[in-house]
Amino acid sequence: MPDTGIAVVGGGIAGLTTALALEAAGLACAVFEQAAALPGGGGGIQLPPNASRVLDRLGLGPALDAVAVRPVARELRRWDDDTLVGRVELGAAAERRYGAPYRTLRRADLLRVLFERCAGAVRFGHRCIGVEEHRGGVELRFAGGARHRAGVVIGADGLHSAIRGCITVDDVRPSGHTVHRALVPAADVPWPDGPPRVLVWLGPGRHCVCYPVGDAVNVVVVVPAGTGLDAAREGWHPRVRELLAAARDAFHHGLSDRPPMPRWHRGRLAVIGDAAHPMLPFLAQGAAQAIEDGAAVAVSLGTGGGFDRFEHSRRARVDRVVAAVGAGDHAAPNTLTDHDWLYGC
Numbered sequence: 001m002p003d004t005g006i007a008v009v010g011g012g013i014a015g016l017t018t019a020l021a022l023e024a025a026g027l028a029c030a031v032f033e034q035a036a037a038l039p040g041g042g043g044g045i046q047l048p049p050n051a052s053r054v055l056d057r058l059g060l061g062p063a064l065d066a067v068a069v070r071p072v073a074r075e076l077r078r079w080d081d082d083t084l085v086g087r088v089e090l091g092a093a094a095e096r097r098y099g100a101p102y103r104t105l106r107r108a109d110l111l112r113v114l115f116e117r118c119a120g121a122v123r124f125g126h127r128c129i130g131v132e133e134h135r136g137g138v139e140l141r142f143a144g145g146a147r148h149r150a151g152v153v154i155g156a157d158g159l160h161s162a163i164r165g166c167i168t169v170d171d172v173r174p175s176g177h178t179v180h181r182a183l184v185p186a187a188d189v190p191w192p193d194g195p196p197r198v199l200v201w202l203g204p205g206r207h208c209v210c211y212p213v214g215d216a217v218n219v220v221v222v223v224p225a226g227t228g229l230d231a232a233r234e235g236w237h238p239r240v241r242e243l244l245a246a247a248r249d250a251f252h253h254g255l256s257d258r259p260p261m262p263r264w265h266r267g268r269l270a271v272i273g274d275a276a277h278p279m280l281p282f283l284a285q286g287a288a289q290a291i292e293d294g295a296a297v298a299v300s301l302g303t304g305g306g307f308d309r310f311e312h313s314r315r316a317r318v319d320r321v322v323a324a325v326g327a328g329d330h331a332a333p334n335t336l337t338d339h340d341w342l343y344g345c
Contacts, residue, residue: 006301007032007140007150009128010157013107013287014273016114017294018156019121020058025302030148031118032140034127034157038115042107043181044211044218046198049343051288053100054295063113068105069212072195079203082237088339090198098343104198104211104218106183110287128162131269138268152268152307154297156290159256161275167266175255175280180221180229182247189217190242201240206232208240219247220281225254255280260322264315265307272297277318279325285342289318 006022008015011033022029047055047068055064072091077084090102115122130141131153140148155163159172198211206227209220221244223232229252233244257278264276273290293314300310321342 005030005150006152006154007138007148008154008156009140009163010155010161010273010275011035011038011115011122011124012156012158012273013110013114014158014275014290014294015154015156016111016118016122017054017058017291018154018272018298019118020060020114021054021295021298022301023118023121024058025298027298027302029121029154030150031122032126032128032142032148033122033124034143036125038108038111038124040108042111043183043220044104044213044216045107045110045287046211046284047103047105047110048284048288049094049098049100049102051291052103053098054291056100057295058117060113060117063116064103064105064110067109067113067214068103069196069214070101071104071198071211074198074200077199077201079201079206079208079236079240082201082239085202094343097340102343104196104213106213106216106218109214128157131163131166133267133269152270152301155269155271155275156273156294157271158274159258159278161271163269164258164261164271164275166269167263167271168261170259170261172256172258174225175257176225177222177255177280178225178227178252179255179281180219180223180232180247180250180252182219182250183213183216184219184243184246186212186215186217188246190246191239201236203236208236208244210243217243219243219250221247221250222255222281228252260319264311270297270307270310277322279322282325283321283342285321285325289321292317 006029008029008031011031019031074088076086095101127143129143132139138153155161196212201208206223233241272293279286296314297310
C-alpha cells in the first residue's frame with residue numbers, strides 16, 4: 001500500500017466499523033488483527049439506538065435483525081427483594097424517539113456481521129509491536145517481521161493498545177471490580193416470563209444484568225474484586241440466585257480502564273474506542289462509543305478534516321459518557337427522556 005493509504009490496527013468492533021465507514025466515505029484501508037481468526041465467543045452485547053443508527057446507515061440493519069433481539073424495556077430492580085425501582089421503555093418507543101432500535105445479540109454475531117462486509121480488508125495474525133513515523137508516512141512493525149507502510153494509522157486495538165503507547169505514556173488502572181459473564185441457554189433460565197427485557201438488579205457495590213440473545217440469555221455480574229460466583233450469590237433475591245446457579249460455565253476477569261488521554265492523536269497516529277477512552281461497562285456504551293468513533297473518524301478523513309476535526313467532533317460527548325460511567329449514573333435514569341443526551345446523538 002502506498003504511503004497515502006490508511007491502516008487500522010485492531011479488527012474488533014471499533015476496527016471493523018471504521019473499515020466499513022471508510023469504505024462508505026470512498027476510502028480504502030487495511031485492517032491488521034493480531035488474532036488468527038475471527039473470535040467465536042465473547043458473550044452478549046447491547047446495541048443502544050445511538051450504535052444501531054450508525055450500523056443501520058452502513059447498511060447492516062437487515063443482517064443485525066436476523067440475529068438480534070429487540071427488548072421492550074430495561075427494568076431496574078432491587079437486588080434483595082426484586083422490587084421494581086425504574087423502567088426505561090425501549091422497543092417501539094425507543095425506535096420512534098431515536099430513529100433506531102435497541103438491540104441485544106451475541107458479540108460473535110455482531111463481529112461476523114461486520115466482518116462479512118469488509119473481509120477483504122482484514123489481515124489476521126498481525127500483532128503490532130512498533131510504529132515508526134517518517135517523512136510522508138508511518139511504518140508498522142509486526143511480530144514475525146512483517147512491515148506495512150501507510151499514510152495514517154488508526155489504533156482500534158483496545159485497552160492494551162500498542163498505538164496508544166506511541167501517543168501517551170500511562171498504564172491500565174484496576175477498578176476494584178470483578179465481572180462474571182455467562183451465556184445461559186434460554187431453556188435453563190427458570191423464569192422466562194413476559195416479553196424480552198434487559199433486567200438489572202442493583203445491590204451494594206454490585207449488580208447483575210441479564211438480557212436475551214437469540215436462544216440464550218446473557219448474564220453479567222459485577223462484584224468487588226476477588227469475589228467468586230458462589231460468594232456473589234449471597235444475599236440476592238431467589239430469582240437472581242436461580243439465574244446465577246444456571247450460569248455454570250461463567251468466566252470472570254477484572255475490570256480496568258485507563259486515565260483520560262490529553263489528546264487522542266499525534267501526527268499521523270490516532271486512537272479510537274477502548275484504545276482512546278476505555279470505560280467500565282456500567283452504561284452499556286463502550287462498544288457504542290467505539291462505533292460512533294469509527295463513523296466520525298471516517299467522515300473527518302473523507303472530508304479532509306483529519307484527526308483534529310475527528311477529536312474536536314467527539315471529545316465533549318465521550319468525556320460526558322466516561323464521566324457518567326464513573327459517577328455510577330447507570331443506576332439513575334428511569335424514563336426514556338433521561339436517555340435523550342445519550343441515545344439521541
